[in-house]
Amino acid sequence: MNKKLLVMVFFLFSMVYGQQVQVLDADTGEPISNVAIFNDARSKAAISDIDGIADLAIFTTKERITFKHLSYQTRKSSRGQILKQGNRIYMVMKAEQLDEVVMSVSKWEQQKKDIPNKIDVTGARQIEFVNPQTSADLLANTGKVFVQKSQLGGGSPMIRGFATNRLLLSVDGVRMNNAIFRGGNLQNVISIDPFAIHNTEVIFGPGSVIYGSDAIGGVMNFYTKKAEFSSSDSLLVSGHANYRFSSANTENTAHFDFNLGKRKWAFLTSATFNNFGDLTMGKHGPQSYLRTRYVVTGQGEDVLAENDRPRKQVPTGYDQINLMQKISYRPNNTWKYDLGLHYSETSDYSRYDRLIRPNGDNTGLRSAEWYYGPQKWLLGNLQMRKRGKGIFYDGLKISTAYQHFEESRNDRDFGDPVRFTTMEKVDALSANIDFENKKIGDLRLYYGGEYIYNRVSSTGSQFDRVTGGKSGAAARYPDGSTWQTTAGYLNAEYKANPNFTVLAGMRYSHVWIDATFDKTYYPFPFDDADLNNGALTTSVGFSWFPKADFQVTLNGSTGFRAPNIDDVGKIFDSEPGAVVVPNPDLEPEYAYNAELGLYRNFNDKVMLRAATYYTYLVDALVRREFQFNGQTQIDYKGEPSQVLAIQNAAKAFVYGLELGVEAFLSNNFSISSNLTFTEGVEEEEDGSDSPGRHVAPTFGDFHLVWKNQSLKADLFMNYNGSVPYKDLATSERSKDYIYAIDHEGNPYSPSWYTLNFRSQYSISQNLKVSFGLENITNERYRPYSSGIAAAGTNIVMGVGYNF
The missing domain is CATH 2.170.130.10 (TonB-dependent receptor, plug domain)
Incomplete structure (x- = not known):
């Protein structure tokens, strides 16, 4: 009797659940809703629900069934085949989605x-x-x-x-x-x-x-990532665990996250632990990049030690921990509350570019120590979101946040027993309110307001490692200084017709700075900085599809940057023999930008993108020569130093071209490439000009990608053009120790390319492994303006498990 009952239960279970299918994303395993399911004659049809589930009872066992979704490649199967696959069918996302x-x-x-x-x-x-x-x-x-x-x-x-x-x-x-x-x-x-x-x-x-x-x-x-709710009364339990290893710096990274969800409550906990060793550079490249010597300190004495592994950049390793907690509450379909907590902390880590600076006569190294103390960041963010029609809105978001930043700088010259330390802490409060309104025909409005408050704590000290004595020193910033801003904005989207959309907006921002200078260590010719600035910014642009497969975009916008505490109140050594001092007489800098974009889709097989732009910056905040109490040089840490300060002393223009292509040669094989050209010049008040410091060299990539439902592989090349001496910014030319030297003895940044491979294989829907080989040809290179050489040949392995 029991056996018969068991057979009947099994039969009924198969009849009910064997006729259901769950449609899932092949990459993420997430359910896909609104998938159209029909037979060849289109006489029978079904659609998947929010959980990706659809009933196939209307289809026969051998009947050919099509699964179709706008964002995914079409799949065909039969009810019998689906039953053998555990009543699941996986769909692969299309490469191109204009409705993103x-x-x-x-x-x-x-x-x-x-x-x-x-x-x-x-x-x-x-x-x-x-x-x-x-x-x-x-x-x-x-x-x-x-x-x-x-x-x-x-x-x-x-x-x-x-x-x-x-x-x-x-x-x-x-x-x-x-x-x-x-x-x-x-x-x-x-x-x-x-x-x-x-x-x-x-x-x-x-x-x-x-x-x-x-x-x-x-x-x-x-x-x-967001905390996920359960779609039923049962508890949703899910999570991920990952491990990553890379050989170039003997990285060991472990990560886990897990999610608990009910219909109204959801919790997500995430943690990542990183251990990075010293980075090994490539084999083939400039000899000047090698780390031939480094400083060893013992028994109160600094000694230059020979590096028996000169490709190993000593010291560069560090540790890091990242924690995140998300809590979401959804009492009904109208309101949703999200609390996000983030915490990140590093160990001490060396500023490598300062540790390779030579001393004045190039016989040794300038610094015995130069490292950042732990970089800490805490973010607490509470967001409230309301959906549904109000008097003035169709959507409402209120966000409040608190952040705490902490960082320190520690440096000691070679042979000097005194280590100088500056410690900075910033407490930041913010509040935003944002509205969405789409009531006025084809006009959709977005508007809101913002308030931000920052308070800076800054202290300085010096420690004598021989005597053990500790005393005060100049801080990097005015201690207790504040920066705050309030703003309101309005953005409008007008769909003139299905093929033409106009987007325009404006914002007014007001910024206040209050800083009092400590004259204990430097006789500042001013007592405080009290800045009060406002700025109006605007934008207008359109997106036009003259044909369904051809898009034209045009956009004009303005931007601004108000001086902050770093601009107004900083005092530090920018380079040997130069010191930056405060300047309370600053105003915002403004940018004017125009951009044209083109996109063309050739039968969903080839997609071409291009964008060109021009940006003009006025009243640019730049570091230039300055006078402090009428002097062009002052004593800083016992060394005569040229006085510099941030000033509204320049104009700048930047223009460029960005190109991209994607081509899908088959369902499994595709290629993609990006290329970026940028040019920029800073114009001085006296009419002279110089190359922009942050203008990157020409750079790009090229990818060959093969993919099926289990394996994805990518063979790709990264490329950077050269920056000759004549195109180096003036501030970069003085850093010859981080650059290669050309045939005329001048510093420059050579071009480089790397050949790389990465892959990911799904052993099951829950278990994935990855393997990568970076810089296969073992090139020795430094990206432009970088103080550390990039990794040589690097094996990267990872494993991820989803549950």
């Missing part, structure tokens, strides 16, 4: 095809395949963003001739730029965990209408 949705331009979802700005999107499946070491490497792997590195623990993006505090970073919509983001190279992007990123959106060109100050050259938005 982005959020960066208005902070609300918009069709990418309607936006006149150039935006590069890197999604979760591509991030997983690229498997980057840091978020800086993730940007570099797009082939559209140039990344400079002064040390292994770094990565400073350059976009369209601008970098550092002229680019804006944001995480989940929260501005990461703070009051001490400097004009020199920045490392803050490495605080963002690449394993926690769901997708990135990079806006090329000014984004000040939405993001305010600093968004002159572009905006880099990182959107992290």
